[in-house]
Amino acid sequence: MAxxxxxxxxxxxxxxxxxxxxxxxxxxxxxxxxxxxWFHPTNExxxxxxxxxxxxxxxxxxxxxxxxxxxxxxxxxxxxxxPPEKLVFTWRWATDPPGQESIVAIEFHDLGAxxxxxxxxxxxxxxxxxxxxxxxxNGCFEQFQNYLA
Numbered sequence: 691m692a693x694x695x696x697x698x699x700x701x702x703x704x705x706x707x708x709x710x711x712x713x714x715x716x717x718x719x720x721x722x723x724x725x726x727x728w729f730h731p732t733n734e735x736x737x738x739x740x741x742x743x744x745x746x747x748x749x750x751x752x753x754x755x756x757x758x759x760x761x762x763x764x765x766x767x768x769x770x771x772x773p774p775e776k777l778v779f780t781w782r783w784a785t786d787p788p789g790q791e792s793i794v795a796i797e798f799h800d801l802g803a804x805x806x807x808x809x810x811x812x813x814x815x816x817x818x819x820x821x822x823x824x825x826x827x828n829g830c831f832e833q834f835q836n837y838l839a
Contacts, residue, residue, distance in 0.1 A: 747767060763785075
């Protein structure tokens with residue numbers, strides 16, 4: 691009988707400081723026009739946001755399109771919104787098995803002229819999925835850094 695993996699093993703935590711005030715950083719995560727401009731893992735992607743309903747229980751839907759033609763569809767539901775401090779939302783790729791979703795929690799720490807973004811992405815089905823998402827999130831943070839520059 692397999693033993694269940696600990697939450698620690700299937701959770702990803704990243705922290706990054708961005709040279710922008712917290713209100714500005716929070717807005718870039720919650721305004722559909724701004725979010726679409728940077729939320730993708732490389733500059734070879736574009737993001738199309740078809741829905742971003744920023745309220746508890748509100749949904750978001752987007753597509754990350756690679757210049758090669760690959761399209762990744764993502765959707766979820768906002769579970770907690772505390773401007774400009776915290777966002778919590780579910781995360782589900784269109785290709786995930788039914789019922790499989792993970793949870794993203796983002797905290798925005800005010801450092802004056804800069805903001806620390808502390809991201810926790812948990813409830814992955816396995817460490818392989820967690821590691822793939824770590825690569826994607828690091829890419830998104832690079833795109834975000836470029837966007838804010």
